[in-house]
Structure formats: structure tokens, C-alpha cells
Amino acid sequence: MAGIKEIRTKIKSVQNTRKITKAMEMVAASKMRKAQERMRAGRPYAIKVRDIAANLMQAHPEYRHPYLLERNEIKSVGVVLVTTDKGLCGGLNTNITRLTLARYKAFQEQGVNVQFTALGNKGLSFLTRLGTTLVSQETQLGDAPNLERLIGAIKVQLDDFVAGKVDAVYLATNRFVNTMKQEPSFIRLLPLPSGLADPFQSGDQEPGATEGAPKSEYGWDYIYEPDAKSVIDDLLLRYVEGLVYQAVAENMASEQSARMVAMKAASDNAKKIIGDLQLVYNKTRQAAITKELSEIVGGAAAV
Template sequence: MAQTREIRAQISNISKTRKITRAMERMAFARLAQARKRAESIRPYGRILRKMMARFVHVDGDYQPALMARRDPVKRVGLIVVTTDRGMCGPLNTRLLQEVVQQLERWQQAGQECSLTIVGLRGLATLKRCGSRVVAHVPAGSEFQPSEELLGTMSVPIMQFLRGEIDELYVATNRFVNVLNYQPLLSRFLPLGHALAGVPEHLQLPLHHHPGHHPVDYIYEPGEQEAVDALLLRYVETIIYQAVAENAACEQAARMTAMKSASENADQRVEELTLEYHKARQEAITRELIEIVAGAAAIDER
């Protein structure tokens, strides 16, 4: 009977866990629609802004915006790492942080200093254990909304680049493809440029005009260079916003998938334990019957 009591206790515990995982799966499913809509809605804004910058940057061919200044050799780099605050979302954070750690090792071997700006508690805990230098940190938040705290934190690496404290700035995040597919992405986006090897399309600035299009004269206020600098800064902020928004969508999709898999595993384990419980109970009943029959036979013999 002790064995059957232990099996019943296991079934009860797993059933309670299954209720939790199913509830988390439904919550992630409900939040995914909003997060996915937010991530996909900003992509057209970024594309249009890139086209605008492709025209505005050509206003003054001799002017070199600060956000496009290239510095050789590269001795100091910055990295923005976008992760989640909570776990239970499968390998979402693990795969991204593995790539980040490998890249940090490559920079260290090349003699380059690296400063990190981290979004999310998971990335902060892991990268601090690796001994990385963290200059700024902000929680990701369960429901991402652009806030002054986030924009203030993200301005730290941008100002580092403008002051010349770092020569290049990279971003590491998860790019949302669909509900079942998301890709870890680590790419350079400062200094801004075009046709960068290995840089995705949404992080490139197409500094060219389309065939058949001619530059249009604009009236700038207060000036041409000031307008270009302001729009380039807004473009960089848009890239960061898109990285955090897409990672939020990936988080909900990964959590929904992970919790669904956990619920299915719990169902399978409950079925196995139920079968094991019935077998153990049948064995106990059979053993008791054998003992009763043996006792009755012994009484008849006496």
C-alpha cells in the first residue's frame, strides 16, 4: 500500500503542475497576438524611415554625420543585449546568450574592450557571471511599452559612440519569424552604413536612390545638417525599439510552445503513473487474496 500511496501523490503533484502549465500556455497565447502585432507594425515604419534617410543623407555630400563616422582600427565596442525578465520560455535566452558569450570571447582574443547594455534580468544574471562590463541595464517588463526608463538606458551606448568612447555598436536580440520560428541575431548597426556584410536588411541604411528617382529640394529648419542628425538619431532609436518589441513577441511564442510541450509531457506522465498505479493495486489485491486462501487452507488442515 505504501507504493500506491506514493504513486497517487506523484499523480496529484503532476496534475497540479499541469494546471499551471496550461494556464501559462493560455496566457502566452493571449499576449502573443498583441506582441506580434506590435513587432510587425513597426517594420513598415522602419522601412519608410530608411528610405527617407537615403534621400536626406545626400543633401550635403561633404557632410559626414556623427552616427556614420567610421573609426579604424576598432579597439572598443559596445553591445546591446535584449533578453527576457522571466524564464520558462524554452531555449530563447540560452541560444542568444551562447552567441553573445562566444562573440565576447572573440573580441577579448582580438584585444578589443567591450561594454554591455543589457535589457532583461536573464541576460544580466548570466553575463555578470561571465565577468562582463555592464554600463547600463533596464528590465524588459512583462508587457513591453516604450518608457522613459528604456529610452534613457538605450541612450547610454549611443552617447558613448557619439563621444568616441566606443568605435562600433552591436545589438543582440531574437528576431520574430513566426509562432514556431525565431532567430537569434547579433549584428552591427553603428556606425550606420549600407551593404554591410552579414548585416540583415532591417539594420542597413540604403544610402542610394532608386532608379528613376531624383532628389527633391526641401526647406529645412533649423538647417540641413541638424535635420539629418535628428532623423538619424530617431532611426537608431527605432532600431532599438524594434529589437525589444520583436524579442517580446519571441518570448510569448517561445513560452506558449514550451508550456504546451510541458502540458503534453505531464499528460503522458500521468497516464504512465495511472497504469503503474493500477498494476500495483492489482498486485496488492492478488497478494491479499493469496494470503487469505493460504490462511483458510491452513485452518482446514488443522
């Protein structure tokens, strides 16, 4: 009977685990819808800012913003790694950290120094274990991206690029494709491509790619206040900050989708294990009953 009791305890334990994973699945499904709506709501702003900035640069080709200047030689780069604060979301963090590690080793082989900014606790832990140069960080981002908190972390990288301390800045994040698919992406943030391509249109773009760049069929003219240079400077800064905000929003949508799928898989596996344990329990219990009956019959026959 000790075996029956042990199996019953295991069944109860798995049932409790399934209740937890089922609850987490439902919570993730609710948060996923909100995260996807938030992610999609930010895209029109980014598209419009990109269109205006591209038109301004076409109207004033004589002025080149520091964010647009290509460096002749890449000696040092900055990487902004976007991950989640919590786990239990499948291989989401593993995929982006594996891609970042591969790029990090490639930079080292080329003799390029790399400095990191961590957005998310999982990325911070990974970079700390790796022993990298960490210049800024921001964790506990919550369920909704807060631009004011992100600006402080990424400003370090932006200022270093303008000052010439780094020759390029890259953004490592998960791009949301659909509920079942999230792609780890390593895109160049600075210097910006001449056409201001949308880096989230296609996953992993090479430096300077212009896919998704806005195409204008008409000439554009604006009334500037106070002047064109100030407007372009402020607009490109907002554009870069918007890219980071969009990256965090995409990663949060990917997180909730991946967690929902992972918890559903865990709940389904728990249900299967419960069924298997229940079958073993029934067989063991039947065997014990059969044994007792055999002993009773044997004892009666002996009398």
C-alpha cells in the same frame, strides 16, 4: 499499500503541475498575438524613417553624420544585450547569451575592449556573473516596450560612440521568424551602413551589409525646417532608437512564442507521465488485490 499511496501522491502532483503549465501556455498564447501585432505595427514606421534618411543622405552626400563614420581601427566596442525578464521560455535566453559570449571572447582575443548595456533581467544576471564592464541597464520592461525607458539605457552607448570612446556598437537580440522559430542575432548598430540596411531582414549580418537597403528610382528633394543638418541629425537619432525599439519588440514576440511552445511541451510531457504513473498504479493495485485474494483463498483452504 504504501506504494499505492506514494504513486497516487505523485499523480496528483503531476496533475497540479500540468494545470499550471496549461494555464501558462494559454496566457502566453494570448500575449503572443498582442506582441506580434505590436512588433508588426512598428515595422512601417521604421521602414519609412529608413527610406527618408537614406534619401536625405543621397541628397546631401557632403554631410556625414557621426553615426555614419567608419573607424579605421576598432579598439573598443559597445554591446546592447536584449533578453527577457522572466524564464520558462525554452532556450531563448540561452541561445542569445551563448552567441554573445562567443562574440565577447572573439573581441577579447583581438584585444578589443567591450562594454555592455543590459536590457532585461536575464541578460543583466548573465553579464554580472561574467564580470563584464556594464555601463547601463534596464530591467522589468513589461509586456510592451517603452521607448522612453529604453532611450536612457542606450544613450550611454550612443554618446560614447560619438565621443570616440567606442568604435562600434552592436545589438544582440532574438529575431522573430515565426511562432516555432526565433533566431539569435548579433547585428551592428553603429556605425550605420551607407545604405541603411534593415538588420531584421536577415538574421546575423556582417558589418556593412546592405541587404534590404531601400532603392530609390527617383530623385528626392525636401523643404527643410530649420535646415538639412538638423533634420538629418534628429532623423538618424530617431532611426537608431527605432532599431532598438524594434529589437525589443522582436524579442518580446519571440519570448511569448517560445514560452507558449515550452509550456505546451511541458503540458504534453506531464500528460504522458500521468498516463505512465496511472498504469503503474493500476498494476500495483491489481497486484495488491491479487495478493489479498490469494491469502484469503489460502486461509480458507487451510481451515
